[in-house]
Amino acid sequence: MFTSINPYNQRKLKAYRLDTGNTIERKLKQADRAFADWSALSLRERTDYLRKVGGYLNTEKQRYAELMSAEMGKTLREAVAEVEKCAAACTFYADHAEAFLADEFIKTEAQASFITYQPVGAVLAIMPWNYPFWQVMRFAIPGLIAGNVGLLKHAPNVSGCSLAIEELFRACGLPEGVFQSLLVDVPVVETLLKDRRVKAVTLTGSGRAGSSVASIAGREIKKSVLELGGSDALIVLADADLDKAAEVAVKSRMQNAGQSCIAAKRFIVEKSVKKQFTERVLDQINQIKQGDPMNDATTMGPMARLDLADSIERQCRDTLAKGAKLLTGDMKRSGCNVAPMLLDKVKPGMAAFDEETFGPLAVLIDARDEADAIRLANQSDFGLGSALWMQDLDKADRLARQIQAGSVFVNGLMRSDARVPFGGIKTSGFGRELSEIGIKEFVNVKTIWIEKN
Structure with missing residues (x-):
């Protein structure tokens, strides 16, 4: 059984029976049959379905938002925004899929030579709990429009969200399967990946999970896309707009109770403005109102599970033991409700620098100058996202290219956006989601060459 527990008050919400072997086999057969018919539809017919999904998401956003908040603790405001983002992605891909997937003609000596993009089949999506709708939909929307079919293995603590997402596709008339x-639990994943009817896999999760899934997919010669952890650097140089930088830094770090792979986890600040920036960050943190995520006045909810709260507490204590300083007073925690924390004097070799911290813990790191800031940003096994704050945009262009990450946002909030690719390098994974690149991850890029008579 999987059990959903409200992280704010630890009340049991609902228990869910795991799929039996017979149920899994039935669903695999349905996916296999559905692919033949779904992929045979025209691209326009598939995009029409996904437009309906976008409209349905907007209509039902309050219901879905309340489910998310109850199961994993994000504020209702954050949850509504997440559903709206999913709906907007439906519209984006419905508007642009025809251009993204159009045949590309190449001038050669042939009578005709071109590339066509064709779906591969059933794609297994292994998804996390922190953005229970968006993480799924950013795979599902382009994947289904391209003609693939989806099998979702969601995180156990958001099983209600998992079933709700399946329900919304059915409610919009998409064919069964x-x-x-x-x-299903983790051991079943290997069985699914070895099944000939599953053609590819996408995973958002931990490095350990990604390594395991990628190794199985590799043995089976199946495509995989991995979006794994991050320890994103937010670099603040001497000429930055400190007020705006501090505001966005705290928003990035503390939204979703700090449980975001692309949160700004390491604030790397040029020494000459460190004191002023720190004061502004503390002021922003003091404005956070933690509490019941269903309450409109709450700006930060609880962490999603007790073990996650234990982990962030351990990382903070380990970092303090190596010489860091806690600027936000004593560590405050009640169950999953962990108060925002700011650590100073953090250096390489400390847990909060070296590891991914998945919770409301921000850290300050001294940089001598811009070169030192870039060096510190790149001194990480991760390479997902990053942010750079400075006024000199010509220099920003040059420095952004030196940062080892899948994305660099200059003077703005690092985020995923359907219009641009999203993904990482190093141990943050490989492959890309979203944009034209994302819709082409799970297609057969087929060359067709017609020789002259």
Whole structure:
């Protein structure tokens, strides 16, 4: 059984029976049959379905938002925004998929030579709890429009969200088997990946999970896309707008109770403005109102599970033991409700520098100058996202290219956006989601060459 527990008050919400072997086999057969018919539809017919999904998401956003808040603790405001983002992605891909997937003609000596993009089949999506709708939909929307079918293995603590996502596709008239949720535990994943009917896999999660899934997919010669952890650097140089930089830094770090792979986790600040920036960050943190995520006045909810709260507390204590300083007073925690924390004097070799911290813990790191800031930013096994704050935009262009990450946002909030690719390098994974590049991750890029008579 999987059990959903409200992280704010630890009340049991609902228990879910895991799929049996027979149920899994039935769903695999349905996916296999559905692919033949779904991929045979015209691209326009598939985009029409996904437009309906976008409209349905907007209509039902309050219901879905309340479910998310109850199961994993994000504020209702954050949850509504997440559903709206999913709906907007439906519209984006419905508007642009025809251009993204159009045949590309190449001038050669042939009578005709071109590239065509064709779906591969059933794609297994292994998804996390922190953005229970967006993480799924940013795979599902382009994947289904391209003609694939989806099998979702979601995180156990958001099983209600998993079933709700399957329900929304059915409610919009998509044929049976085009998108299905599997309530299965981790050991079943290998069985699924070895099944000939599963053609590819996408995973958002930990490095350990990504390594395991990629190794199985590699043995089976199946495509995989991995979006793993991050320890994103937010670099603040001497000419930055400190007020705006501090505001965005705290928003990035503390939104979703700090449980975001692309949160600004390491604030790397040029020494000459460190004191002023720190004061502004503390002021922003003091404005956070933690509490019941269903309350409109709450700006930060609880962490999603007790073990996650234990982990962030351990990382903070380990970092303090090596000489860091806690600027936000004593560590405050009640169950999953962990108060925002700011550590100073953090250096390489400390847990809060070397590891991914998945919770409301921000850290300050001294940089001598811009070169030192770039060096510190790149001194990480991760390479997902990053942010750079400075006024000299010509220099920003040059420095952004030196940062080892999948994305660099200059003077703005690092985020995923359907219009641009999203993904990482190093141990943050490989492959890309979103944009034209994302929709082409799970297609057969087929060359067709017609010789002259």
